[in-house]
Amino acid sequence: MxxxxxxxxxxxxxxxxxxxxxxxxxxxxxxxxxxxxxxxxxxxxxxxxxxxxxxxxxxxxxxxxxxxxxxxxxxxxxxxxxxGDQAAAVERLHAELDDRGWFDEDHKQSPPRFPDRVGVVTSLRGDARDDIQNAIHNQDPTVDILVKDATVQGPDAPTSLANGIHHLDRSEDVDAIIVGRGGGSDSNLQAFNTERVSEAIFTANTPVVTAIGHTADRLIGDHVADVAAITPTAPGEYVAESHEEFISSTLDPLSQELDTAFETFEQAHEHEKELEQAVETATELEGMAPIYYKIALVILVLLLLVITALWLGVI
Structure with missing residues (x-):
């Protein structure tokens, strides 16, 4: 019942x-x-x-x-x-920010490949903090991480998240900012659909990456951010590049170029050797020409002597 x-x-x-x-x-x-x-x-x-x-x-x-x-x-x-009122409000805000150009690629910044310090805005009481830290250190263990605690859902969340972004953006030694939280229902993610959070992301001088655990349509904050990662475990590859991967991606093409250059050098060297051999052969033949000429002359003289002797009846 x-x-x-x-x-x-x-x-x-x-x-x-x-x-x-x-x-x-x-x-x-x-x-x-x-x-x-x-x-x-x-x-x-x-x-x-x-x-x-x-x-x-x-x-x-x-x-x-x-x-x-x-x-x-x-x-x-x-x-x-x-x-519903909430869906209609989100749709109106999305259209308004799109008209302002807040989603344009021209405003996007690229996070540095090898940052010294990354700022993170998230709740200290959730798993997202550990997920983000692990994702970054898996790429580069030397990166320093500064976490700014924030409320990520509820009526206080938009102000708390925006203040966290502003605080880290004012820190001169922060190279990139990640704003994230774990997954949740659509209603729990609405702070990232607000103008306050979107404005904090858009006006930041520091590149901002959103890392929100959701699989539905992207939130407004994702559209405004410089980079939008799907989950808190994904942003590491956007704000920190693995040194090993960088060395491999840089040296492999150089190695291929060196191999190609060496093959070209070997082919040129072989061609040069062939030319040298041809010149030596021609020189030897040229040196032998006077000898052939002298032998022919001697034979011709002998033939003349024989003919003269026969004519005189000596032989």
Whole structure:
């Protein structure tokens, strides 16, 4: 039996995903969240299409599990109201910042290949900090990392994240800034869809890399950032290059060029030797010509003497 029967709720669909048997999403209204589960066959019979940001009215049963203290709503009726306020606000901001040119490639900066210090804006209480540090040190263990603690979700998150970016940007010895957090529902990631965070990223003189654990559409902060990594484990390759990989990528082409140059030199040397041999042969033949001439002359004189003797009847 459900804990509550015939409950009617209104809110916005977020974190929508499904498999072959059921559809899962979170109904949000401000900071309030309610997990929902809808059987796939019932969803097909409803003749509606849900997506993140859709505002809906749900009617259904709420189940409660004592173990873990979890609840969810299983709706049997869904009325689509339209686009939710949150989704509409994000769409408007995206269009506005795009018009301002904040997403243009002309404004993008390239992080240095071999930074001395990298600044990180994230929560000290999450796994993202360790993931980011490990990702950087896997590339270059000598990089110094300066972490600025920040709130990454909730109403205080936009200001906290923006302040962290500004603080690190004012540090003259920070070569790149990573702003990141672990994964979460769409509602938990909304701080990165705000103008305050986007402005802090855009106005930073230091290259900024976003590293947010999500697999859905990119957030506004990702579009503004100089580089957008998919997860907190990915930004290391963008802000620090492995010394071994650099040496290999630099020396391998040089080695190939040297091999090619040596082969060309060998071919030229062989050709030069062939020319020298040809010259020596020609010189030898030229030196032998007077000898042949003298022998021929002697033979000719002898023949004349023989002919003269025969004519005189001596022989």
């Amino acid at each position: 459900p804990a509550l029967h015939g409950v009617r709720c209104i809110g916005e669909v977020t974190d929508l995903h499904q498999n072959s048997t059921a559809l899962y999403f979170t109904l949000t209204d401000g900071d309030a969240e309610l997990p929902c589960m809808l059987w796939a066959n019932r969803y097909r019979n409803m003749d509606i299409e849900l997506e993140d940001g859709t505002e809906v009215i749900l009617e259904g049963d709420i189940d409660y599990w004592v173990e873990g203290g979890k609840i969810d709503l299983k709706p049997w009726e869904i009325i689509v109201v339209g686009d």
